[in-house]
Amino acid sequence: MPRLEEHCWSCSCSASVKTQELSSARWVVCKTAEMMSIITSVLSHAYGSLHSLQSANLIRRGLVLFIVGVVLALVLNLLQIQRNVTLFPEEVLDTLFSSAWWIPLCCGTAAAVVGLLYPCLDQHLGEPHKFKREWASVTRCIAVFVGINHASAKLDFANNVQLSLTLAALSLGLWWTFDRSRSGFGLGLTTAFLATLIAQLLVYNGIYQYTSPDFLYVRSWLPCIFFSGGVTVGNIGRQPGSTFVFRNET
Numbered sequence: 001m002p003r004l005e006e007h008c009w010s011c012s013c014s015a016s017v018k019t020q021e022l023s024s025a026r027w028v029v030c031k032t033a034e035m036m037s038i039i040t041s042v043l044s045h046a047y048g049s050l051h052s053l054q055s056a057n058l059i060r061r062g063l064v065l066f067i068v069g070v071v072l073a074l075v076l077n078l079l080q081i082q083r084n085v086t087l088f089p090e091e092v093l094d095t096l097f098s099s100a101w102w103i104p105l106c107c108g109t110a111a112a113v114v115g116l117l118y119p120c121l122d123q124h125l126g127e128p129h130k131f132k133r134e135w136a137s138v139t140r141c142i143a144v145f146v147g148i149n150h151a152s153a154k155l156d157f158a159n160n161v162q163l164s165l166t167l168a169a170l171s172l173g174l175w176w177t178f179d180r181s182r183s184g185f186g187l188g189l190t191t192a193f194l195a196t197l198i199a200q201l202l203v204y205n206g207i208y209q210y211t212s213p214d215f216l217y218v219r220s221w222l223p224c225i226f227f228s229g230g231v232t233v234g235n236i237g238r239q240p241g242s243t244f245v246f247r248n249e250t
Contacts, residue, residue, distance in 0.1 A: 062112045065233055068142075069111025070104040072229075076149045077103055083153040085219070088208045100208070114191055114230050115237030121183045122238070138235045141178040145232040148174065152221055160214045164221040171228040179231050191230030192223040
């Protein structure tokens with residue numbers, strides 16, 4: 001009888017121990033599940049915040065690039081008209097800025113697209129652009145670009161070929177001074193080719209025209225202007241979000 005009682009007592013003790021171990025294991029599993037749920041929630045919230053921040057930064061960059069493209073288009077197009085480089089119908093010249101409505105809209109959109117493509121291409125090629133990324137350098141780049149446009153309307157050469165070679169050298173100098181990247185050079189050439197092709201189609205269809213065209217309805221120096229413009233908006237688009245136009249830190 002004592003042995004039977006001892007056996008029963010030992011059985012009840014081991015059952016109790018097993019029950020305690022089971023409840024402890026369940027408690028650990030529950031706490032682990034709670035911790036995983038909290039971590040997942042925090043990570044999800046952080047990802048959502050980061051995605052929202054990136055989206056807001058992208059929209060802000062695109063908006064600023066669009067505004068820069070519109071302003072440059074209005075100013076530089078007015079300069080070309082005043083120097084009789086481009087000719088538009090009379091009803092266009094009677095508007096507020098002596099410019100067709102589609103010019104600033106198209107130039108602003110192109111500036112936003114090309115400017116945002118530059119950092120995307122840098123990331124795709126794995127070549128982050130770190131050369132002269134400060135805002136003061138970008139401002140100087142814009143000033144040089146405006147100067148190249150001003151030279152295309154103001155400088156007098158014996159023929160358009162000499163002017164085109166001069167502007168080509170200035171445009172390459174702008175790229176070398178403010179960019180020096182393979183992606184910047186390639187995207188600048190692509191921008192120059194496509195924009196010149198579009199300009200030729202517009203002139204061919206009688207939307208506007210150039211005086212003294214020497215390169216398939218347009219001036220031979222026009223690709224140089226588009227190349228330098230692509231490099232300029234690319235430098236704006238490459239600006240980091242923390243220092244882009246408005247500084248968030250004091």
